[in-house]
Amino acid sequence: MPGTNGPKIIVSLWVMTVVPLFFMLPRFRVKRRYSKLVGWDDYLLALSWVFILIYTVLTHVSVGYGIGKHLVDTDPVKIVDGIKFMYLGEIFALFAMPTSKTSFCVTLLRLTATQWHKWFIWFIIITINLTLWLCAILTLAQCSPVEKLWNIALPGTCWDNRIVINYSIFVGVWSCLMDLLLTVVPWLTIWNLQMNKREKVGVIVTMSLGCLAGVTCAVKTSYLPSVGTWQDFTFNTAEVLIWGLSESAITIVAASIPFLRVLVREASSKGGSGPYHHSDTTQSAQTNRTNSLSCKSRPNGYGNPERKNGYEGSDKSILGEPEEYLGAIVKTNEVRIEYAEGSDEENRGGMYEKGRKQVFKYGTAL
Structure with a gap:
């Protein structure tokens, strides 16, 4: 049994913070260079990454105070601050999830003119934001005063932890379902657009990569039923902290990849005599x-x-x-x-x- 999960937490979170940035920045470059416009989907995507960064920084700090270690190996005084920074970080992780998904939905709204498609996308936006923001509120509201959440020695009261855990499981299942639905939406919205069929399929497939976010959400949710029974909470929470970030990180990557095809096309055409030199024929x-x-x-x-x-x-x-x-x-x-x-x-x-x-x-x- 390893002595600490701290290094694993730090490395995993920073990798999942930096990698989405390498996909998101080229997306913004494409938007600025080719369309000359930056939309609400871009602002929301950038905001979700900022939430991810704050989560990673706060969780990194919490590891320095003992999160990731076995409870018996932690300093009883320091671990209070460690749990505080961990909970504060989780709030920003809960902010990042609906923000990144909303960004993806706003992009889809721009691509469809069919009314029922729009209503369907708005249903996803509203429900995913309501459920996840409420989860953040309940996390902080479960103890009075709120400081008792990370310092059980303080006088005050807390709800039965099963209330928040069970609601978190519901939110996890709902989020997984919405990720799967967002995998289907691009096929509905893009298929009827006037595009080359090969490129159309390519865009649809890349925009459907959000299904991977649903997979990571399912893995994270599978850990939640046992959270309330952990005796070695500071050590066992590592997996939840890591998988909790992966969902938003993958959503940012999936929302950025379709835009990068423009850069790929540009790079592949530099050796030719025209902007579409890489095409099979002049007719194509x-x-x-x-x-x-x-x-x-x-x-x-x-x-x-x-x-x-x-x-x-x-x-x-x-x-x-x-x-x-x-x-x-x-x-x-x-x-x-x-x-x-x-x-x-x-x-x-x-x-x-x-x-x-x-x-x-x-x-x-x-």
């Missing part, structure tokens, strides 16, 4: 160009003549519009040629087959 490149332009005016794929939802920023970067059109107003011209089958005499007499129509479209940047 022209198809990508046309699809990107079409997506600007028909976000739901059903021929709507213009956008009415004010989508900006996130969808442009995800869909990977050609650089020459990014940030520009694009005018779509539509030329219709109608003709009828049959001879001139039949046409003049009104006796002709059902007419046919051809439509040609082209875009120009204004």
